[in-house]
Amino acid sequence: MFELTGLPGRRVARGCAAATVAACGVVLALIGCAGGAMAQSYIVERDISGFGTAGSLSTDGTILRIGIDDCETLIGDEIDLTFEWTVLASAAGESFSVKVGRPYDSADCDTTTTQSNGEAESTDAASDLCFGAVIAETVSGTTISVELDTLEYFGFTTVADCEGTNNDTDVFLILPTTDLTSTTLESDSLQIDLDGVRPVAPTGLSVNAGESTLEIDWDEPSEQDGYTVYVSTSPLVQGTAAAEITGASSDEVTSTSVSFNSGIVADQTYYVGVTVFDAAGNESALSEVVQVTTQQADDFWEYYKGNGGSEAGEFCNTAPARSGLPLALALGLVALRRRGGANA
Amino acid sequence: MPESKHALLPGSTLRMSRGLRQVAALLTLAAALVLAQAASAQVQYLDGGLTPISGALDFKFGPYTPDIDSDPSLGGATPYSTVFGGGGLLSEVVYEHHLWQGIGTASIGFHLGFFSKKADALNADGTRSADATRLSLVPLRLSGVYRFDYLEERFNIPLVLSARVGLDYYFYRVKGGDGTADFSDADGSSTGRGGTHGWHAGATLYFLLDILAPNMARDLDSATGINNSYLFAEFLHADIRDFGADDSWDVGDTTFLFGLGFEL
Numbered sequence: 001m002f003e004l005t006g007l008p009g010r011r012v013a014r015g016c017a018a019a020t021v022a023a024c025g026v027v028l029a030l031i032g033c034a035g036g037a038m039a040q041s042y043i044v045e046r047d048i049s050g051f052g053t054a055g056s057l058s059t060d061g062t063i064l065r066i067g068i069d070d071c072e073t074l075i076g077d078e079i080d081l082t083f084e085w086t087v088l089a090s091a092a093g094e095s096f097s098v099k100v101g102r103p104y105d106s107a108d109c110d111t112t113t114t115q116s117n118g119e120a121e122s123t124d125a126a127s128d129l130c131f132g133a134v135i136a137e138t139v140s141g142t143t144i145s146v147e148l149d150t151l152e153y154f155g156f157t158t159v160a161d162c163e164g165t166n167n168d169t170d171v172f173l174i175l176p177t178t179d180l181t182s183t184t185l186e187s188d189s190l191q192i193d194l195d196g197v198r199p200v201a202p203t204g205l206s207v208n209a210g211e212s213t214l215e216i217d218w219d220e221p222s223e224q225d226g227y228t229v230y231v232s233t234s235p236l237v238q239g240t241a242a243a244e245i246t247g248a249s250s251d252e253v254t255s256t257s258v259s260f261n262s263g264i265v266a267d268q269t270y271y272v273g274v275t276v277f278d279a280a281g282n283e284s285a286l287s288e289v290v291q292v293t294t295q296q297a298d299d300f301w302e303y304y305k306g307n308g309g310s311e312a313g314e315f316c317n318t319a320p321a322r323s324g325l326p327l328a329l330a331l332g333l334v335a336l337r338r339r340g341g342a343n344a
Numbered sequence: 345m346p347e348s349k350h351a352l353l354p355g356s357t358l359r360m361s362r363g364l365r366q367v368a369a370l371l372t373l374a375a376a377l378v379l380a381q382a383a384s385a386q387v388q389y390l391d392g393g394l395t396p397i398s399g400a401l402d403f404k405f406g407p408y409t410p411d412i413d414s415d416p417s418l419g420g421a422t423p424y425s426t427v428f429g430g431g432g433l434l435s436e437v438v439y440e441h442h443l444w445q446g447i448g449t450a451s452i453g454f455h456l457g458f459f460s461k462k463a464d465a466l467n468a469d470g471t472r473s474a475d476a477t478r479l480s481l482v483p484l485r486l487s488g489v490y491r492f493d494y495l496e497e498r499f500n501i502p503l504v505l506s507a508r509v510g511l512d513y514y515f516y517r518v519k520g521g522d523g524t525a526d527f528s529d530a531d532g533s534s535t536g537r538g539g540t541h542g543w544h545a546g547a548t549l550y551f552l553l554d555i556l557a558p559n560m561a562r563d564l565d566s567a568t569g570i571n572n573s574y575l576f577a578e579f580l581h582a583d584i585r586d587f588g589a590d591d592s593w594d595v596g597d598t599t600f601l602f603g604l605g606f607e608l
Contacts, residue, residue: 208474209474210464210465210473210474210475210521211465211473211475211520211521212475212520212521212522213473213474213475213476213521214474215474259474261521261522295467295468295473296467296468297465297466297467297468297473297475297521298465298466298467298468299465299475299477299518299519299520299521299525299536300423300424300427300428300463300465300477300478300479300518300520300525300536301477301518301520301525301526301527301534301535301536302520302525302526302527303423303426303427303465303466304412304418304423304424304518304593305527305529305534306527306529307418307419307421307423308417308418308419308421309412309415309417309418309423309593310415310417310590310591310592310593311415311534311538311540311591311592311593312534312538312591312592313534313535313536313537313538314538314539315515315537315538315539316539
């Protein structure tokens with residue numbers, strides 16, 4: 001356990017309520033993951049209007065989602081985080097005792113309360129001892145960077161650990177608050193949401209086959225951030241993991257109704273299935289599979305011509321006209337030109 | 345004689361240089377005039393204007409049903425109605441260039457239109473397919489126009505009657521599920537793209553909007569060169585069947601169009 005150097009026993013304000021609020025505005029910036037495994041930008045700016053009147057962070061925007069594929073990539077790698085904060089002009093150039101840490105899973109540190117609006121809020125922890133330091137430094141600037149060892153931070157040892165469970169944790173930036181000699185601390189947090197659960201496959205799939213188009217519809221699931229439509233001339237199997245679907249054409253879409261016409265030909269049997277992926281990028285298994293066969297259809301031209309329509313589909317119709325109007329017009333023009341020439 | 349557009353017409357060099365501004369101001373004018381107080385008590389419409397008039401620009405819209413099903417070679421079949429079910433919206437923009445002004449105005453008109461209708465294709469059993477089909481028409485017209493604006497000029501009666509007759513050429517394109525439609529049978533093949541000649545005649549009744557907001561109309565004229573603004577209704581008969589050629593359909597119609605017109 002790490003105690004914040006030079007600030008023993010001080011009160012730690014946690015989360016975004018910040019009634020006592022910030023001596024400094026805080027900006028958290030997630031720069032990315034080491035080795036280019038992941039590149040994300042993440043900035044939340046705190047109100048720095050003044051001591052004791054600072055506003056709250058927008059916690060909705062303080063979530064870093066890591067899906068199964070990302071997690072597998074990160075095993076053995078690090079997540080690089082950079083926290084930034086802004087200080088008032090009067091505090092410029094001062095040094096800060098800064099700690100980036102994670103909360104211990106301790107009942108003593110679980111101080112979630114309910115706000116007047118009914119929303120849960122994490123309030124002041126009992127002490128900074130509730131936080132295990134990832135890094136603690138005296139910083140003269142306004143940024144601090146930290147590398148989170150994924151394996152250690154999440155307790156994962158193999159790629160297989162990434163799938164099947166959700167693992168949410170917070171990373172806290174802990175700063176002195178009110179002023180540089182304050183006896184209280186201020187913290188802001190970034191939630192790392194390691195989402196290892198795949199969404200449930202869509203249901204209600206229906207397909208209407210035309211000659212060169214498949215109209216595909218399905219029900220909207222409760223959790224979705226997009227879909228992938230799979231179309232194949234070979235049978236597809238419900239429940240197949242997306243990574244194991246081979247030989248199918250696919251199209252990523254965001255609506256539950258699509259017209260699929262890539263490579264569709266008449267008189268051919270197709271197998272159609274859909275997957276959904278969530279906000280963390282996890283893709284579900286394949287939905288139920290619908291088998292359809294395209295059939296010949298008449299567009300308007302085919303239907304018109306098939307019923308004996310005479311229009312030839314030409315830009316200049318040279319066929320004899322029953323009407324004498326064109327001839328009359330032509331003769332009229334010739335006569336006018338001759339009259340004009342005579343007058344000249 | 346009041347300050348008249350007639351007096352200002354000859355020899356002016358202003359009319360062409362203002363063309364772009366005139367066009368840009370048309371939509372603004374339309375909205376402004378609608379919002380103008382129609383009940384203005386001291387109504388006196390702006391007779392003539394501050395700037396010369398060289399032509400008119402009309403925007404018109406109306407229902408249109410190509411008379412394709414009248415093709416005798418169809419033997420009573422109604423492919424257009426069967427596939428599309430009904431008509432669509434014809435939109436046209438017309439520029440009329442004034443050639444002569446005396447008792448009324450004679451002009452030559454250039455029309456550019458657009459019509460499009462989409463429906464699901466038909467399966468062999470008559471049910472609807474997932475494939476779509478679309479018929480698009482781009483009518484081009486050349487009109488001789490006579491505008492009887494004498495009553496407006498002389499007696500401030502805010503009505504203008506015009507008649508037009510002229511030649512037409514309609515580009516058409518039929519699209520199927522995967523592009524331009526085509527058809528093949530023992531007699532050969534054809535593509536659903538081409539053009540059809542024809543003629544048209546029409547009559548239009550214009551209502552001068554300037555009487556509703558004369559000051560605004562005057563300001564608009566001064567700023568943009570738009571002299572007069574009209575609401576109008578037009579009767580149109582278009583006979584578009586290659587003047588009766590044997591291998592032609594008829595994409596004409598007899599219909600009413602409505603729109604906004606501006607004398608520039």
